[in-house]
Each structure stands twice: as C-alpha cells, then as structure tokens.
Amino acid sequence: MSLTTDAARAALRARQGAGARYDAPSAPAEDLLLARRGTANFARKLGELPDDCLADPSLQTGSSRAEVIATVGYHARALAEVLACLRNGTDHPSVLSVDVRRAEIALGATLPARALRSLVQHAAIHLDVEWRDLSDADWDMCVPLSGGATILARATPLLRARLVWQAALDLGNGGRLADVPAEIAPRLDASAHS
Secondary structure (H helix, E strand, C coil): CCHHHHHHHHHHHHHHCCCCCCCCCCCCHHHHHHHHHHHHHHHHHHHCCCHHHCCCECCCCCCEHHHHHHHHHHHHHHHHHHHHHHHHCCCCCCCCCHHHHHHHHHHHCCCCHHHHHHHHHHHHHHHHHHHHHCCCCHHHCEEECHHHCEEEHHHHHHHHHHHHHHHHHHCCCCCCHHHCCCCCHHHCCCCCCC
C-alpha cells in the first residue's frame, strides 16, 4: 500500500469518527467481500420480485421463494447471534435441530412480504456488524453448527457467501450461474440455473 493510500485511509477514518466499524486486519477479507457482494446480489434479486410472487415455487425443490428468503434471513440471524455470544464470552444460543430450523423457516415464510424483506435486511446488517466487531483473535474462535460440528469464525463469511449466492439463483427470477464469482460457482447447485 502506498503512503498516499495510507494517508487517504487515515483521513477517511478520521472523517468517519469513532463510531465507524472496520474489519480486523486478520479478517478473511476476500471471503467477507464474497459474502457482502452475495448479500447485495440477493437483495437486488429479492427487490426485483413483486410481493405477490413471494409465495410462488422457487427453483429449490419443494421450497417456495418465501422459504428461500426466510432461510437467508434466519441464517444471518443465527450466525450473528452465535458470533456475538462468542465475542462477548456469554452462553451462545443452542444450535437448532434440523426439524426446529425447518419449522422456523416454514413459519417465517408466512410473514407478510414487508416483514420477510425486513428480516433479510436487518439480519444481514446485524451479521455484518458482528463480523466487523470481531478482533484478530476472535476470528479463530470455534463456531458451533448443527450436528455438533464446529468451524472457525473465519469460515463463516464463505459459508454465508455460498448460501446467499445459491439463494439468489433459487429465487428463479433471472439469477445466472455465470454471475456467481468463480470462487463460489463450482460449489453451488447448478441444476436449473443458466
């Protein structure tokens, strides 16, 4: 990084003030970028859907678009809650079983369109804040997943990126596999997506 770039960044941070949040130096910057871009892409595809189309079938077998949307929202909420608890050293909420998670998504899919859209937006912001509040050491904490598995906190952005890029395709309203970043595309379900 050049001295000019460093000076420009320092000036920007000074203008933004003490309340601005930044990723820790050891944060997985490329994976965070994939997750943030995927979230923006999903929000764009969701924004293109009229409210009366949310109950329509998605490209995900057996799921409506509303269920895909609820999955995206509740996924962000769950990650944010676990990361906040781990960062603060408090007991984290229990990881939901597959059946409980399915019931939560099914109930969430019945929310009015405005509430469903707000769930996705607010949960994504909360997750991004939690990522930005993680210290260098926090990125190496173990995050519990369903089934007793764990991953490092630094793996959560890539986990999130895969989910939101796939969900944007699953909405079935013009998302294309060709638009998915090369780092993510080989791991997504390409069936029915062009």
